[in-house]
Amino acid sequence: MIRTANLKDLAAIKSLTEACAQSMQEKAIFQWNEHYPSLEKLRADIEKRELFVLEEKEELQGIVVLTCEMDDEYLPIEWLTPNANNLYVHRLATDPGSWGSGNGRKLMDFAEEFARENGYISVRLDTFSQNERNQRFYEARGYNRLGNIYFPKQSEHPFYCYEKILQ
Template sequence: MIRRAKISEISDIMAITRECAAFMMAKGIYQWNEHYPSKEGFLLDIKRNELYVLKSEKKVIGTIVISTHMDAEYIPIKWLTENKNNCYIHRLSVHPDFQGKGYAQKMMDFAENTARQNGFLSVRLDTFSQNKRNQKFYKTRGYHKLGDIFFPKQSEHPFHCYELVL
């Protein structure tokens, strides 16, 4: 079940993202660290009603942010659609114990269907240039790679921006 996150779940959410960060680092992917994702960021997501959790057997096992806010880092990107009616995906995570079972697909289906139901022109996101698995995941879903942005607190490597026109 996917639903909006609650403040009371913040410790579970942070535990999942820490586990995901450690799992990626063990594979040489230094995408998430002590700066990102942050508790403050997730609390803001909850306040904006943009953070969703995936639950399985009464346990939070994943997160996804579906936002209407365009981060300043995205401004230089030449998007496929106008910058006026888009949604942005951030902080998609599935606890490592539950990866490879289609949960990320399920959350992206939910996000894309939510975007369609709300009349958005497109879904936009970024993924780490060193995370080939994620790049393949989004390309397979029909996303188009458009350009690179940088998050210096996370990595010296770029993040690729993607867009799916709905």
């Protein structure tokens, strides 16, 4: 089941993101660290009702943030659609103990259906340039790689921006 997160979920969400950061770092993917995602950022996501949780048997299995707000870092990107009615996916994370079980796919299916149901013309996101598995995942879903952005507090390496136009 995927539902809107609430503040009671915050500790479990932060624990999940920390486990993801550690597991990625063990695979030499330095996408998340002690600065990102911060507790404050996750709390703000919950308060804006933009953070969704995937639960199975009352256990947190994953999260995703869905927002219509475009981050300033995205401004230089030449998107496929106008900057008007787009859904942005951020902070998608799944329990490292269940990686490969399809939970990321479930969250992205939810994000794309949410976008369609709410009349968005496209879904936009970024993924770390050193995370080839994520790149293949998004490209297999029909996302087009468009350009690079940087988050210096996270990594010296770029993040690749992707967009999928919804029909």
